[in-house]
Amino acid sequence: MNRRDFARRSALGALAIPLAPYIRGSAWPGYDRALVLDMLATAGPFNVPDWLGKPLTPQMVENARRSGITAVNSTVSALGPTPEASFEDTLRNIAAWHHEFDAHPDAFMAVRSIADIRRAKAERKLGAIFGFQDTTPYWDKIERVEMFHRLGVRIVQLTYNGSNLVGDGCLVPEDRGLKPYGREVIARLNSLGALVDVSHVGWETTRQAIAASTVPIAATHSGSAAITNVPRNKPDDILRQLANKGGVVGVFMMPFLRAQGQPGKEDFLRHLNHCINTCGEDHVGIGSDLSITPLDLTPEFRDVHARFVQDRRAKGISAPGEDENIFNYVPDFNSPRRMEMVADAMAGAGHSSARIEKVLGGNWMRLLSAVWR
Secondary structure, eight states: OOHHHHHHHHHHHOOOOOOOOOOTTSOOTTGGGSOOEESSEESSOOSSTTTTSSOOOHHHHHHHHHTOOOEEEEEOOOOOSSHHHHHHHHHHHHHHHHHHHHHOTTTEEEOOSHHHHHHHHHTTOEEEEEEESOSTTTTTOTHHHHHHHHTTEEEEESOSSSOOSSOOBTTOSSOOOOOHHHHHHHHHHHHHTOEEEOTTBOHHHHHHHHHHOSSOOEEEEEOBTTTSOSTTSBOHHHHHHHHHTTOEEEEOOSGGGSSSSOOOHHHHHHHHHHHHHHHOGGGEEEOOOEESSOOOOOHHHHHHHHHHHHHHHHHTOOOTTOBTTBOSSOGGGOSTTHHHHHHHHHHHTTOOHHHHHIIIIIHHHHHHHHHOO
């Protein structure tokens, strides 16, 4: 499928929302009408131990309600000590989300299709798209790809920093590229209509995955290596290859936005602007990699965060840039309405309403319309 056919096909699945004009430098008035997709987020705690181990608190549910976010790519995959432990823990994580659907039907709903995203918007609910951040729950059992698809998994990241049966992650010193089984997994995901994700994937494995897929793919939560040269970000040649295939990169709100210190709004905008300039405005979105509930930097949380980083280092999955004293957020956007704050920041920087709408969710809708079946 060429670029022109891709754009035409995707436009058919997009939801047109009229937007009011705004004065540059002011708040963007289109947020409540826009489709807003954060392509790596969750309603509950995130980037902490046992983040799906407890039910959501009333505050977390209320934050999700008032966020204005239409849908999130919510991680359900687990990285256990063994492949079978990963498989079982992943099933438990899916069950935990279904508990929330049953407990709060007025706040949450499962998303398996474009129609579900539109329904979440119409009903003012947060749609949860089940996603994997590693293919270890499949392990060597290719039939599990379809099994988890039937359970609602619609986004699948191939590796999480390290190496697995599919390919190499971004922390592998010598990325050897996509493995034969990885090509088989991608082919199965393509045939089922699931989105392939390369956020934590090594650069060479990413290049080969983009080439191997018959449909566009995504880096749902990443950044620009040209701005901050760390493994979790993507170099320009990959960003262009991803865009040329019709894919989308989601800019995150993680410490990797800058080389040292806590990132701020300007760091996020620098990465966002670079990705737009490199990929084009039709191929950039947001994947914050955060909880919708804001961080409260209490002494207790600081201690939990420090132990979380230390545990990741011990397991060999901590990426350069993770630090006990740097937190996984952008303080300027530390609000349930962070996506609205991003829209306002883009408006203040002179981005057009049409572009803001695309980055907030229009580009993700276009991509998912082309991939999901």
